Amino acid sequence: MDEAISAARPVDRAGWGRALLTGGVLAGPMWVTVALAQGLTRDGFDFRRHPVSVLSNGDLGWVQIANFIAAGLLCVGAAVALRRVRHPGLGARTGPWLIGQYGAGLVLSGVFVADPLDGFPAGTPAGPGEVSWHGLAHFGAGAVAFTALIAACLVAGRRFGRRGERGWAAYGVGTGLFFAAAWLALIGSGGHPAAMIGFALAVVAGWTWVSLTLSRALRGAA
Template sequence: MTEVIAVRPVDEVRTVRALLAGGVVAGPLWVALALAQGLARQGFDFRRHPVSVLSNGDLGWLQIGNFVLAGLLCVGAAWALRRVPHLGLGPVGGPWLLGQYGVGLVLSGIFVADPLDGFPAGTPRGAGAVSWHGLGHFGAGAVAFAALIAACLLAARRLARRGERGWAAYSGATGVFFAAAWLAMIGSGGRPATMLLFGLAVVAGWAWLSATLLRARREAFG
């Protein structure tokens, strides 16, 4: 892999390095900004509200931008992975899934989630009506989540075949945890315990993606 990189134009090498670095920091940036908003904005409660509803209100542009920026960083990292394939994600399937995850995030920002259960201030309690853009947000989220879960499981299978049991177990556990937490939240109708559990799963998913892209970058460039 090092020899292949060595014969590439310097500008391309720099671009690949930068895009992989962008993918590494996408998760921490997304989580930090979402957490800061959730703690600071009046009426928001992590036990009752998904982070997506932060896209509403006067400061909603922050979360919209958070989705779009993180998504674009993931799309860029997916392009870079086609040039320096990760041993677990491979040269085609993994980058395609990461790109799908990024596109889903961008669309999650474009299609704004509906106000929910008292947030933002003045919104009636309860689920409320679902708009066309709310449906679009649900669809975009499903695309993103399914792609991330599939990427974890793909990496787990490929790494297990290579005998890398630790990374394989980590990848598989992340994918299964994310899927279970997502289904639990849907099945419970958004009860506080499952809302918090899914929040942890989102953080775990981002952590796995950052670790995976960091490994790919180190293996390619040292």
């Protein structure tokens, strides 16, 4: 009986690992779908003027708060699984740590709500408005998540390059540099509409990279 239980444990761990990686793969599509649906339907929201973070305000703000926290926890779970699954790009330490940091930053972005901004939610005065302590904490959480995502892309790109996998290497480096450039453009422009759209596209690109990279790890865990 004891031998049978011992033999089953590795299988159980593998099953949990696959479940956690699957959650990480689905985190991006879930986050993007929920954010896009809200952005297109909530009164007063405009992707050219508002970051997705402000959707955490108003009567339906709990939806985006839950979106941040759920996606973040799924990424943290995937990071835990990556410690047991060999991944040629993410490795066993640095990559999982960065994916986990990205997830933790997302969770904190949900806990600390961004301030209302430029007419959203409805009734908010036009303009940038005042920044509260939780608004500052939200910016800090975003910085934690974004720097981790950029670093994960670049680390994976370098590791894939060393293996001679040029396509994956270029994809990782390209995604990381695109995200970094879009983020800096958003900050430098003070929220110019073109920069807002560019950053929104960078967020989608970053989530796509996370999903595809974790999908490769999931195949390796089969």
